[in-house]
Amino acid sequence: MSTNSQRLLARVALPAAAALILIPGSVRAQATTAAKSSQSTTSSSPREERWLHVRVIASDAKGETVRVNVPLELAERVLPAVNHDRLHQGKVKINSAQIDDVDLRALVDAIRTSKDGEYVTVQGSDNDVRVAKQSNHLIIHVVDKAGSKKSQVEVKVPMKVIDALLSAGKDELDLVAALHALGSQGDMELVSVKDSENTVKVWLDSKNVSD
Amino acid sequence: MVLLAKAALVMGGTLALAGAYTFREGVIRVDVDEYRAGGAHVHVWAPAAAVPMTIHFVPKHHLRDAAEHAREFLPLSHALIRELKKFPDADLVEVVDGPQHLQIRTHAGKLQIDVEQPDENVHVLVPLSTVDDVIEQLEANSPGA
Numbered sequence: 001m002s003t004n005s006q007r008l009l010a011r012v013a014l015p016a017a018a019a020l021i022l023i024p025g026s027v028r029a030q031a032t033t034a035a036k037s038s039q040s041t042t043s044s045s046p047r048e049e050r051w052l053h054v055r056v057i058a059s060d061a062k063g064e065t066v067r068v069n070v071p072l073e074l075a076e077r078v079l080p081a082v083n084h085d086r087l088h089q090g091k092v093k094i095n096s097a098q099i100d101d102v103d104l105r106a107l108v109d110a111i112r113t114s115k116d117g118e119y120v121t122v123q124g125s126d127n128d129v130r131v132a133k134q135s136n137h138l139i140i141h142v143v144d145k146a147g148s149k150k151s152q153v154e155v156k157v158p159m160k161v162i163d164a165l166l167s168a169g170k171d172e173l174d175l176v177a178a179l180h181a182l183g184s185q186g187d188m189e190l191v192s193v194k195d196s197e198n199t200v201k202v203w204l205d206s207k208n209v210s211d
Numbered sequence: 212m213v214l215l216a217k218a219a220l221v222m223g224g225t226l227a228l229a230g231a232y233t234f235r236e237g238v239i240r241v242d243v244d245e246y247r248a249g250g251a252h253v254h255v256w257a258p259a260a261a262v263p264m265t266i267h268f269v270p271k272h273h274l275r276d277a278a279e280h281a282r283e284f285l286p287l288s289h290a291l292i293r294e295l296k297k298f299p300d301a302d303l304v305e306v307v308d309g310p311q312h313l314q315i316r317t318h319a320g321k322l323q324i325d326v327e328q329p330d331e332n333v334h335v336l337v338p339l340s341t342v343d344d345v346i347e348q349l350e351a352n353s354p355g356a
Contacts, residue, residue, distance in 0.1 A: 049298065049299075051301075062308060062309040063307075064306070064307065064308040064309070065305070065306070065307045065308075066304075066305070066306050067302070067304070067305040068303065068304050068305075069301055069302055069303055069304075070303065071298050071301070073294070073298075074294045074295065074298060077290060077294050078287065078290045078291050078294055080290075081286045081287045081289070081290040081291075082287055083286075208298075208299055208300070208301045208302075209301070209302055210302070210305075
């Protein structure tokens with residue numbers, strides 16, 4: 001091999017060696033990025049994860065907006081790690097003194113086995129309240145006519161979720177079980193609050209972004 | 212000359228390998244820009260892999276203090292980061308209040324926090340695995356561990 005060839009080889013060898021070391025990493029990084037970007041560009045995630053969305057929009061001139069998107073599975077797994085005040089191991093203690101006179105389970109059992117219909121309808125000068133069961137969902141509708149905010153609240157909860165919520169002890173609500181039950185539900189709006197100051201919406205779907 | 216070329220090749224290869232190893236977990240990026248007279252402009256890019264290594268050089272009593280302060284939040288943070296790694300990119304939190312904008316999202320295995328205000332912008336990008344490593348180190352150094 002001539003001296004010129006050896007020099008050329010030495011010059012080429014260094015960048016080639018560096019490229020060989022770096023290319024697999026960059027190719028893998030690109031492949032990962034491509035896979036992730038294809039994953040993120042779709043609004044619906046591939047494993048059909050269920051996402052809980054919260055959106056609050058203020059009605060004032062500034063129009064403050066808060067959007068929170070949480071995978072249900074993540075909430076389900078992280079919640080047991082929170083131990084604060086009445087929340088322990090994914091279960092929240094409720095004040096037994098307040099529900100001593102009411103057997104919540106018996107009440108829910110009664111609602112579950114009953115036919116669809118309106119159970120409570122109150123039409124007053126201050127409030128309108130409606131509690132109904134419809135297609136295995138408990139629906140609570142409250143209109144506050146007297147307050148300055150003139151709020152309108154609508155809550156729709158699947159009966160399965162209520163069952164799961166009450167599946168813990170007498171004076172406990174099992175939030176993790178409720179989230180798990182919620183995960184098996186289809187896309188739905190859970191809570192809607194509208195008043196003169198804010199619009200709040202809590203809903204469930206398979207998208208990893210807010211609409 | 213050939214000997215020199217060989218030495219350069221070994222040295223270059225070693226440097227490239229060390230560089231690739233150092234940056235294998237990505238980069239931590241912190242950008243702070245204050246838009247006022249005398250405002251600070253801080254831009255830090257650091258290899259994420261260096262953070263767990265650096266923690267080993269932090270005096271134990273400092274780590275214990277930090278772990279003590281964060282003790283209440285360590286299990287939650289650990290569980291949260293561990294689970295976030297499993298999920299696709301997501302816009303987790305977004306707050307828009309007039310000219311102020313806060314966004315917390317995960318993107319390509321990194322936690323991205325962006326705060327934009329008229330007088331200040333803060334952008335933080337940190338690999339989730341690095342946050343996990345730091346939490347693990349703090350947990351290992353917490354009292355009673």
